[in-house]
Amino acid sequence: xxxxxxxxxxxxxxxxxxxxxxxxxxxxxxxxxxxxxxxxxxxxxxxxxxxxxxxxxxxxxxxxxxxxxxxxxxxxxxxxxxxxxxxxxxxxxxxxxxxxxxxxxxxxxxxxxxxxxxxxxxxxxxxxxxxxxxxxxxxxxxxxxxxxxxxxxxxxxxxxxxxxxxxxxxxxxxxxxxxxxxxxxxxxxxxxxxxxxxxxxxxxxxxxxxxxxx
Amino acid sequence: xxxxxxxxxxxxxxxxxxxxxxxxxxxxxxxxxxxxxxxxxxxxxxxxxxxxxxxxxxxxxxxxxxxxxxxxxxxxxxxxxxxxxxxxxxxxxxxxxxxxxxxxxxxxxxxxxxxxxxxxxxxxxxxxxxxxxxxxxxxxxxxxxxxxxxxxxxxxxxxxxxxxxxxxxxxxxxxxxxxxxxxxxxxxxxxxxxxxxxxxxxxxxxxxxxxxxxxxxxxxx
Numbered sequence: 213x214x215x216x217x218x219x220x221x222x223x224x225x226x227x228x229x230x231x232x233x234x235x236x237x238x239x240x241x242x243x244x245x246x247x248x249x250x251x252x253x254x255x256x257x258x259x260x261x262x263x264x265x266x267x268x269x270x271x272x273x274x275x276x277x278x279x280x281x282x283x284x285x286x287x288x289x290x291x292x293x294x295x296x297x298x299x300x301x302x303x304x305x306x307x308x309x310x311x312x313x314x315x316x317x318x319x320x321x322x323x324x325x326x327x328x329x330x331x332x333x334x335x336x337x338x339x340x341x342x343x344x345x346x347x348x349x350x351x352x353x354x355x356x357x358x359x360x361x362x363x364x365x366x367x368x369x370x371x372x373x374x375x376x377x378x379x380x381x382x383x384x385x386x387x388x389x390x391x392x393x394x395x396x397x398x399x400x401x402x403x404x405x406x407x408x409x410x411x412x413x414x415x416x417x418x419x420x421x422x423x424x425x426x
Numbered sequence: 427x428x429x430x431x432x433x434x435x436x437x438x439x440x441x442x443x444x445x446x447x448x449x450x451x452x453x454x455x456x457x458x459x460x461x462x463x464x465x466x467x468x469x470x471x472x473x474x475x476x477x478x479x480x481x482x483x484x485x486x487x488x489x490x491x492x493x494x495x496x497x498x499x500x501x502x503x504x505x506x507x508x509x510x511x512x513x514x515x516x517x518x519x520x521x522x523x524x525x526x527x528x529x530x531x532x533x534x535x536x537x538x539x540x541x542x543x544x545x546x547x548x549x550x551x552x553x554x555x556x557x558x559x560x561x562x563x564x565x566x567x568x569x570x571x572x573x574x575x576x577x578x579x580x581x582x583x584x585x586x587x588x589x590x591x592x593x594x595x596x597x598x599x600x601x602x603x604x605x606x607x608x609x610x611x612x613x614x615x616x617x618x619x620x621x622x623x624x625x626x627x628x629x630x631x632x633x634x635x636x637x638x639x640x641x642x643x644x645x646x647x
Binding site for chain 1: 567
């Protein structure tokens, strides 16, 4: 039936909103909906053909009704597609803001187990993004970087929690190697605990290397 | 105008508040307003952010200078300055992010008229335009290109539904009055009005509060 596939997409979109990661792109469904739109459009053209551009809805109400339903279905499908794609791009943008390196998708999949990000696909090998989405997020990251470049001192992607203390207690969840701070270098080995400046380690907390205590 | 206002005008300390403090107040106020208003507000035009940026830069330099000093007294001052700096940065960051979130949500709406465009700073405008172009391109390459040409637009208004989403200006906001004014609000059945005094707090629709806030009679809280 018309719209069934579109509905499916909306349900996917809704589900994606509450997920922490991005499920695989529904290439087949999207293609199906687009095909439906094209078929409906063809149908409209065919039905209108015999009238030669002088169609009078009053004279032939049955055809008028069919045309209306077809038009509405097309529009609905378009809305479904837009909603589906928008919810996915929103998710991608969110990840980009959080500082995940979405651009490096190939690397993500290899590291998906330990990097704390679930962008890597479940079925292994193939990406959960469509090629267009990869393209999009790559360009969006560039755009974001450019915008951030205007505010170098503020670090726009930093924490949105109001800062309370300058220094915080952190515990290292994984070996992260040595990091440089204003007070010298510290070596982060697993399960070790530090009292460090929040600004220095924010990135590492976001990436899941460190855990904030207390 | 009541006695407080008159007193404030002759108060010698009023003008002596340093510009730094006033900038901080302006920033805090802009931040609060931006976070509670459903709509994007005007970008502060008087170079507030240029001044703030300069000051942040200066403080960072100062911190770098002071780090070399091992004197415990400087160390303490350093911590105070750094904490202050972090808070300042947070304000700016949160403010900018709140704006970007609004712009992202209703990009086409804010780009649609010249009037609305003026609310964005030039960098925000560039960002919004580029972002919208990217999105459109993404839709086009994903599915729109195989649509009939008449349906490829993103700003269709046919069928009585506009594709451009606009912010809901009827969301409730809290305002604090800065002088005595009559507050008018549109109701479902009848419109209401209340005589407000300086310092009173009201909750009303943003569409009703907007005039008061813009004229400086009230501030968002």
